[in-house]
Amino acid sequence: MPSIPPNNFFRAADLMNMVERYLSEEESRHVYEAFILADSAHSSVLRKSGEPYITHPLEVARILAEMRMDADTLSAALLHDVIEDTDHSEADIAAHSGPIVAHMVEGVTKLATEDFANKQEATIASFQKMMTAMTDDFRVVLIKLADRLHNLRTLGFKKPASQRRIAKETLAIYVPLARRMGMHHMRRNMQLLAFQHLYPWRSKILRQSLERYLDYNREIHKDILNTVLDAVLKQVPGSLTFIWRKNPFTIYERIKRHGKRFDEKREILEIRVLVGTVDDCYRTLGIIHNLYHPKLNGFYDFISTPKTDGFQALQTTVYTPSKQAVRFQIQTRTMYHVAQYGITAQWRYPDMHSRQKAKITQDSLDVWLDQVREFGLKADNAVEFYTDMKADFFLTEIYAFTPKGDVKEFPRGATMVDYAYGIHTELGQRCVGAKIDGEEVPLRTRIPNGATIEVLTDPQATPQPSWLNHAITGKARSHIRNWLRQQKVADRLTLGRKLFDQALHDHKSSLEVINPDEMATLLQTFKMGSIDELFLAIAQGEHCSRLLSKRLLGGVALGKTPMPPAADHEATPLLVKGADGLLIHFSNCCYPLPNDPILAHLNPDVGLEVHRDSCSVLDSTVEPESVLSVAWAAQEDTGQQFLAGILTQAYNVPGVIFHVAELFEQMKVNIEEVNTKGDSNIKQTEWIVHVNDLEHLREIIRLVEHVPSVIRVKRLLPKSTESDDNNYFHD
Structure with missing residues (x-):
């Protein structure tokens, strides 16, 4: 027999009265049977509030029934805590209510905290699990949103620390989710409740300020409302006009963003006008603009170009004769x-017009769900997935236009890289710059609101690691990281092949002439499935290419592990160039440049680390047998630049550093870093700059020597060989 909640609680009978108004008899029975199972599973369990536990699933189902959701969704809502809190399994629910309901319940079931290092890790992993289930059936998220909304309504029964944690989590995850689903009524309710629990005093003060604002302007607002309504009704019969009550949380966010106080006298009045047709919308806009003076750049047409969540409206800001902004x-x-x-x-609202308009939201949602699937496939772990998703959530701040006039939405602070990936992945992969309203700008430039943006591309361009420093959207960061990972593997394969082939050349052999059977024996000895696996192991420093080559050629018996001594003869140098991929790292202890004599060693973190052959850091930190012979390949004219160090010694007079920097600007030399030391008479300044090669550096040094008050100029020596005193300059 079902448990009976106290009289003031929502009952199963109340739920059935709601659903029977729009569901068939069979569907209603399906919902009631789910209630019977949920009531049995949660019997004798109480919530923190003292209510029977079944009241919570009933309230969650009620929220969804108010949206007229289908029988499977309501059934899953009633059963949403059964797997998590009872001994029933997904298979039990599938046998009772069907596999669709069971899948939705499993999707909203949180992962056990004890399986993770801490509660935060468990929350993030559960979030990924829920979002993955959502890509199969978006109703999973609807259930979770309804669940969270009811939990917020009863949050006062929890401890203050739990209230704050749940409120923060709501604002970080569930509010953006509701916004992304276009469910602004639910988003607003969750914001208000979370704000009250997270910042009770601030919430109270802002609500009071809003009430004073409405009271203070009541007569003014009434006059404006009546004036507009009278004018609109004459030409658009059946129109509805009302003042929109503002959300205290969004006002609070605006105050935080702009660092200003709530000004009751300067707050903008917001009025909603509801009409019958799209033509009526534009007709009403004309009426309002005839009544009041429109604000410059204060008009947005989201009817012809809907937002990504399906939102459509005309928005305009005007000034009344009394200078009141509306x-x-x-x-x-x-x-x-x-x-x-x-x-x-x-x-x-199951009428044809609502279905047609909701299709815009559905189409937008389908695009977003595809993106969520892509995040899941490309993320290395739950934290990376969560980071990308969180960045993607907040995307209704900035609007930009494509050259064709399409409107695109981005988070505040997004850059040209985000814009390019937002238009199309391939455009992002090949972008090299952009034009804002016809003016060329670099990729790090932020998107200005309302601008028309054209992306500049190059077929040879590829994503760069530095893009991650100024890309903020989940889509852009996910694609960049994924490309870099793939490229890193490809680069490691290339590097491993080069190192192994170099070692074979030292023994008058090469990969092209190696006996396949002998190679197969080598791979079997080291338990490797393919030669690519061998190349990766070499590039990652897990195996020595010299040792492997000797074993392959019979110089060392298989199964023995001594490190071979350095070759007596001159080893064949490995050729490197500036644009040789992500796994060639030019060390910043000595800043090697093309035409410098160089050596290298394998660093598992960065790949092949190249040093000048005179670098004392290399001498002191790397074993001699691990040093590799390398040389510069012919440098292609790709515009590739390298970091170089210059040390200047100058009299401590006003303007000397400025004059050196001014010279660099005239020479179009980018400065990476500047450090100055010395006493009151003489100053030494380290300049880290971008140069083309060794000859370019020498030319820069020659010109800096002629700057007034500069005493001497030298190339910066490797760090560990520098003297700490002011006598670093020597011939």
């Missing part, structure tokens, strides 16, 4: 319903 939002009733309830509007 922001109008004009929508059809269907647009308003879709804006409030997003993807669920097609169930809540």
Whole structure:
């Protein structure tokens, strides 16, 4: 027999009265049977509030029934805590309510905290699990949002620390999720409740300020409202006009962002106008612009170019004769319903117009779900997935236009790299720059609101590690990281092949002439499945190419492990060039340049680390037998630059550093870093700059020597050989 909640609680009978209004008899029975199982599973269990536990699943189902959700969704809502909190399994639910319901319940079931290092790790892993389930059935997230909304409504029964944790988690994860689903009514409710629990005093003060603002301007607002309504009704019968009550949390966020106080006298009045058709929207806009003076750049047309969550409206800011700023939002009733309830509007308002408008949201959601799937495939772990998703959540801040006039949305602070990937992945992979309203800008430039942006590409261009420093959207960062990982593997393969072939050349052999059977024996000895696995092991420093080559050629018996001594004869140098991939690292202890004599060693973290042959850091930190013979390959004219160090000694007079920097600017030399030391008479300055090669560096030094007050100029020596006193300069 079902447990009976106290009279003031929502009951199963109340739920059934709701669902029977729009579900068939068979579907309603399906929902009730799910309730019977949930009630049995949670029997005798109480919530923190003292309520029978079953009241929570009933309230979650109620929230979804108010959206007129289908029988499977309501059944899963009733059973959503059964796997997590009871002995019932996914198979039990599948046998009772079907596999679809069981899949949704499993999707919202959190992972056990004891399986992770801490609660945060478990939360992030559970988030990835839920989002992965959502890509198969988006109703999983609807259940989780309803679950979170009811938990917020009863949050006062938890300890203050738990209240703050859940409120923060709501604002970080569930509010953006609701926004992304176009469910702004739920998003607003969750924001208000989370704000009250996270910052109770701030929330109270802002609510009081809003009430004072409305009271203070009540008559002014009433006059504006009546003036607009009278004018609109004459030409657009059946229109509805009302003042929009602002969300205290969004005001709080604006105050934080701009560092300003809430000004009751300068706050902008917001009015909503609901009409019958799209033509009525534009007709109403004309009426309002005839009544009041429009603000420059204060108009947005989201009807012809909907937002990515399906939102449609005309928005305009105007000034009344008394200089009162008023922001109008004009929508059809269907647009308003879709804006409030997003993807669920097609169930809540099952008329044809709502279904057509909700299709915009559905199409947008499908694109986003594909992106979530891609994040899941490319992320190395749950933390990386969460980071990319979190970046992707906040994307309704900045608007930019493509050259074709399409509107695109990006988070505040997004750059040209984010824009390029936002348009198309291939465009991002090949971008080299951009034009903002016709003016060329570098990729690190932030997207300005309302600009028209054209991406500049090069077929030979590829993503660079530095892009991760200024890309902020999940899509851009995910694609860049994935490409770099793939490229890193490809580079390691190339490097390993080069090192092994070099070692074979030292013994008058090469990969081309090695007996396949002998190679197979070598691979079997080291338990490697392919020659590529061997190349990767060499590049990662796990095996010595010299030792492997000797074993392959019979110089060392297989199974023995002594490190071979350095070759008596001159080893064949490995050729490197500046643009030789991600696994050639030019050390910043000595800054090697093309035409410098160089050596190298394998660093597992960065690949082949190249040093000048006179580098004392290499001498003191790397075993002689691990040093590799390398030489510069012919440098192609790719614009590749290298870091170099210059040390200047100058009299301590005003402007001397400025004059050196000015010379660098005239020579188009980029400065990476500047450090100055010395006494009150003489100053020594280390300049780390970008140069083409050794000859370019020498030319720069010659010109710096002629700067007034500069005494001497030298190339910076490797760090560990520098003297700490001011007598570093010597011939």
